[in-house]
Amino acid sequence: MHVPDGFIDAxxxxxxxAVAAAAVAVSLRGARRELDEQxxxxxxxxxxxxxxxxxxxxxxxxxxxxxxxxxxxxxxxVGPYTGVLCVSVVLLMQGVLFADGxxxxxxxxxxxxxxxxxxVAYGVFRxxxxxxxxxxxxxxxxxxxxxxxxxxxxxxxxxxxYALGGTADVAIGKVFTAMVGVHVLIGIxxxxxxxxxxxxxxxxxxxxxxxxxxVAARRLELRTGAPVRTPAPASPDGSAVSGGSAAPAGAARPxGSAAPAxxxxxxxxxxxxxxxxxxxxAPRRSARRVWAVGLGAALLCAGVVSFYASASPDGLEKVAxxxxxxxxxxxxxxxxxxLADYGVKDISDARLSGGLAGVxxxxxxxxxxxxxxxxxxxxxxxxxxxxx
Amino acid sequence: MTSAPxxxxxxxxxxxxPDGHQALxxxxxxxxxxxxxxxxxxxGAGKTTLVLHLNGILEAGAGSVTVAGLPVAKANLxxxxxxxxxxxxxxxxxxxxxxxxxxxxxxxxxxxxxxxxLAERVHRALDRVGMAEFADRPxxxxxxGQRRRVAVATVLAMEPEILVLDEPSSNLDPASRRxxxxxxxxxxxxxxxxxxxxxxxxxxxxxxxxxxGGVIAADGGTQxxxxxxxxxxxxxxxxxxxxxxRSVTAPV
Amino acid sequence: xxxxxxxxxxxxxxxxxxxLPPHCKIxxxxxxxxxxxxxxxxxxxxxxxxAVLLAVVAATARIPAGFLLKRLLIExxxxxxxxLMPFVAEGARVEVLGLSLSQSGLWxxxxxxxxxxLGVAASVILxxxxxxxxxxxxxxxxxxxxxLVQIASFMIRYGxxxxxxxxxxxxxxxxxGFEARxxxxxxxxxxxxxxxxxxxxxxxxxxHLAMLSRGYTGTMxxxxxxxxxxxQWTYAAALPLTALAVCLTGWMLT
Numbered sequence: 024m025h026v027p028d029g030f031i032d033a034x035x036x037x038x039x040x041a042v043a044a045a046a047v048a049v050s051l052r053g054a055r056r057e058l059d060e061q062x063x064x065x066x067x068x069x070x071x072x073x074x075x076x077x078x079x080x081x082x083x084x085x086x087x088x089x090x091x092x093x094x095x096x097x098x099x100x101v102g103p104y105t106g107v108l109c110v111s112v113v114l115l116m117q118g119v120l121f122a123d124g125x126x127x128x129x130x131x132x133x134x135x136x137x138x139x140x141x142x143v144a145y146g147v148f149r150x151x152x153x154x155x156x157x158x159x160x161x162x163x164x165x166x167x168x169x170x171x172x173x174x175x176x177x178x179x180x181x182x183x184x185y186a187l188g189g190t191a192d193v194a195i196g197k198v199f200t201a202m203v204g205v206h207v208l209i210g211i212x213x214x215x216x217x218x219x220x221x222x223x224x225x226x227x228x229x230x231x232x233x234x235x236x237x238v239a240a241r242r243l244e245l246r247t248g249a250p251v252r253t254p255a256p257a258s259p260d261g262s263a264v265s266g267g268s269a270a271p272a273g274a275a276r277p278x279g280s281a282a283p284a285x286x287x288x289x290x291x292x293x294x295x296x297x298x299x300x301x302x303x304x305a306p307r308r309s310a311r312r313v314w315a316v317g318l319g320a321a322l323l324c325a326g327v328v329s330f331y332a333s334a335s336p337d338g339l340e341k342v343a344x345x346x347x348x349x350x351x352x353x354x355x356x357x358x359x360x361x362l363a364d365y366g367v368k369d370i371s372d373a374r375l376s377g378g379l380a381g382v383x384x385x386x387x388x389x390x391x392x393x394x395x396x397x398x399x400x401x402x403x404x405x406x407x408x409x410x411x
Numbered sequence: 412m413t414s415a416p417x418x419x420x421x422x423x424x425x426x427x428x429p430d431g432h433q434a435l436x437x438x439x440x441x442x443x444x445x446x447x448x449x450x451x452x453x454x455g456a457g458k459t460t461l462v463l464h465l466n467g468i469l470e471a472g473a474g475s476v477t478v479a480g481l482p483v484a485k486a487n488l489x490x491x492x493x494x495x496x497x498x499x500x501x502x503x504x505x506x507x508x509x510x511x512x513x514x515x516x517x518x519x520x521x522x523x524x525x526x527x528x529l530a531e532r533v534h535r536a537l538d539r540v541g542m543a544e545f546a547d548r549p550x551x552x553x554x555x556g557q558r559r560r561v562a563v564a565t566v567l568a569m570e571p572e573i574l575v576l577d578e579p580s581s582n583l584d585p586a587s588r589r590x591x592x593x594x595x596x597x598x599x600x601x602x603x604x605x606x607x608x609x610x611x612x613x614x615x616x617x618x619x620x621x622x623x624g625g626v627i628a629a630d631g632g633t634q635x636x637x638x639x640x641x642x643x644x645x646x647x648x649x650x651x652x653x654x655x656x657r658s659v660t661a662p663v
Numbered sequence: 664x665x666x667x668x669x670x671x672x673x674x675x676x677x678x679x680x681x682x683l684p685p686h687c688k689i690x691x692x693x694x695x696x697x698x699x700x701x702x703x704x705x706x707x708x709x710x711x712x713x714a715v716l717l718a719v720v721a722a723t724a725r726i727p728a729g730f731l732l733k734r735l736l737i738e739x740x741x742x743x744x745x746x747l748m749p750f751v752a753e754g755a756r757v758e759v760l761g762l763s764l765s766q767s768g769l770w771x772x773x774x775x776x777x778x779x780x781l782g783v784a785a786s787v788i789l790x791x792x793x794x795x796x797x798x799x800x801x802x803x804x805x806x807x808x809x810x811l812v813q814i815a816s817f818m819i820r821y822g823x824x825x826x827x828x829x830x831x832x833x834x835x836x837x838x839x840g841f842e843a844r845x846x847x848x849x850x851x852x853x854x855x856x857x858x859x860x861x862x863x864x865x866x867x868x869x870x871h872l873a874m875l876s877r878g879y880t881g882t883m884x885x886x887x888x889x890x891x892x893x894x895q896w897t898y899a900a901a902l903p904l905t906a907l908a909v910c911l912t913g914w915m916l917t
């Protein structure tokens with residue numbers, strides 16, 4: 024949902040620009056705290072990563088695919104300040120280089136997609152970590168919920184900005200109620216990929232997941248007295264120096280990506296200690312929990328909060344399309360579009376249509392969510408069977 | 412050996428990473444000025460960790476490092492980093508600026524050099540590695556071998572006391588490998604070369620040390636060391652198939 | 664947005680537009696777009712004039728029309744949105760070709776189409792006449808915080824490297840028979856994303872080490888100083904100032 028020029032009027036564009044600038048300024052200071060002096064290269068690389076990940080399309084169903092927005096992912100992996108900076112830089116570069124998102128709408132885009140998503144996601148993430156037992160699985164669940172909520176939150180923000188300065192004369196109620204179904208789905212996609220990605224990082228380099236860093240200091244040991252062998256004739260005795268327990272694992276440290284060995288070295292927090300034998304089983308159980316929590320949250324979003332529907336990236340156009348078709352069917356009672364019933368009800372009562380959209384959102388969410396869940400489980404079973 | 416202080420003196424160096432994993436267990440190493448020394452050892456022996464101590468990126472948990480008489484400590488970090496030039500294994504990590512010229516200029520400019528003096532320094536460094544005509548190209552448009560040479564130039568531009576190379580011959584085709592060897596031989600600086608490429612070590616470095624299990628396990632003439640089959644086996648060092656170090660007349 | 668973007672966006676040249684200092688160009692484009700957005704939508708002729716202005720700039724920069732038009736395609740999703748607007752919007756309705764359309768919806772659609780297109784065209788002209796590096800320098804000269812400029816420049820420098828790693832991982836996946844077909848492949852894609860993040864992060868750490876090793880202390884040494892003469896500023900200001908005149912006339916007439 025890169026908003027182009029002219030979508031939001033000039034005064035509101037300028038105002039959101041100021042908001043975005045302030046948020047970025049705050050983040051600049053915060054990022055220095057989060058990353059120390061490494062801020063520039065690390066944030067730059069993470070921005071490049073977000074940029075790349077946005078190109079990673081994940082197929083949703085036959086023919087359609089979505090891509091990550093990355094706000095929640097960035098916030099969870101590198102912290103909220105750096106997250107805001109990274110996504111902002113990505114948006115800035117997309118605007119200046121690719122004309123993707125208008126220059127005057129940069130404030131809107133940054134406020135909406137960089138600030139709101141990361142702040143909401145990080146807030147939810149931290150809140151869940153605080154109240155839930157501090158385990159690795161909790162991190163996955165928290166990532167799911169954080170990403171799931173961040174998308175509708177961005178939508179609310181967008182709807183708010185639109186209400187203030189939208190140039191198109193479409194009723195606010197209509198704008199966001201129509202978006203509910205679509206955007207909860209987008210949120211689910213975002214949430215699933217975010218949670219799985221964070222889970223994958225947790226499994227390999229838990230120290231890289233911001234907020235799940237742990238430091239274990241140990242006393243240094245000196246191995247002196249071992250003979251340093253000198254040149255020529257082979258004197259066979261040096262075998263005493265074979266490096267102890269630490270030596271082989273050492274390779275993993277700079278290179279990093281060696282999986283299981285490092286996984287147990289650093290774990291999220293005190294109570295963790297996922298033993299080596301439970302580790303392989305963990306993903307499946309966590310996935311089940313994730314989906315349960317996800318569906319609950321989706322219900323909440325679409326049902327209870329249906330009034331604060333979601334306007335979010337890329338779903339915007341979809342909503343416009345749905346809305347258009349919908350209105351068309353109303354006016355001309357034409358064709359049997361899949362949304363025909365939905366359209367007939369939507370005469371001029373925004374509230375009624377809101378409720379309906381919410382219900383449809385819940386329905387679709389449940390259906391797709393359950394479908395995904397079942398499919399993932401079956402797939403897991405298959406791969407487990409295949410893999411020895 | 413001259414009366415000047417050794418280019419590098421490491422004594423009793425021990426270090427543990429923040430996650431508790433200890434990588435160095437009391438390293439002792441002295442490299443005299445003008446020497447070329449190969450640092451050999453199996454994966455995970457602590458070679459990279461040692462290298463990162465030489466310019467103070469990692470802070471010694473115990474022991475000390477001095478470079479040409481100057482101890483590595485917070486107070487003189489800027490001077491230490493000028494004196495110790497590290498060429499990292501992946502040139503993409505080292506070449507982070509938009510053009511070759513800016514990249515080579517980065518070090519001296521960070522030290523406060525400007526204008527014609529800077530331009531001259533950059534040109535000289537690029538000339539020494541034969542890359543002068545590529546100054547205005549973006550690094551990622553160069554071949555891998557060229558990037559490695561530019562990476563060497565970025566360090567030479569700081570006129571270091573000691574040049575530290577991490578796996579200089581990795582991923583190079585044979586011609587680039589030889590060109591780099593020619594360049595390294597032509598330089599009159601102290602060189603410490605971390606490598607798994609044993610013939611390369613033999614070709615360039617009269618002396619070698621073996622780092623294994625976080626300590627220096629052997630120290631001596633490269634040729635002698637490579638001929639010591641038991642030592643080699645013990646530290647997981649292997650010569651390429653068909654290579655006999657005895658058959659080569661090593662430079663002394 | 665694909666890989667190798669850095670090379671396809673910019674069209675090398677030596678036209679007067681190319682040689683203007685980057686910060687003048689960025690400021691000019693930004694002001695121009697702001698003026699366009701602030702123009703009342705009823706002033707149809709004003710948008711025509713803006714388009715003519717941009718065409719003149721594009722001609723001066725010797726950007727072929729085809730190139731410009733192709734780059735405008737990025738706008739398509741919003742064109743779709745704009746086209747639908749007359750059907751959705753409230754208010755008085757008019758009959759056009761047998762369809763009942765909202766009058767304000769039509770205006771809204773026109774508004775978004777016209778302003779959006781002009782905005783995209785202006786950005787495209789900027790990006791195709793200014794090198795990436797120069798753009799960053801320009802932003803720096805315009806007082807964008809240095810840390811932000813650094814982050815952006817690292818992103819540009821390593822965008823290709825990361826995208827390339829992603830491509831290699833995809834090839835590795837596919838050569839082992841993996842094809843992303845539906846939701847059941849999300850797990851695998853997410854693992855790739857996780858691995859990509861770790862690689863990116865670790866590269867960030869290594870780059871930082873390399874920088875430290877060459878005396879980095881938190882600020883980038885300024886090597887190139889781009890300055891703009893008064894004449895260059897005046898030259899660059901011609902575009903937004905003309906636009907402003909058009910805009911003000913528009914306000915007075917409507």
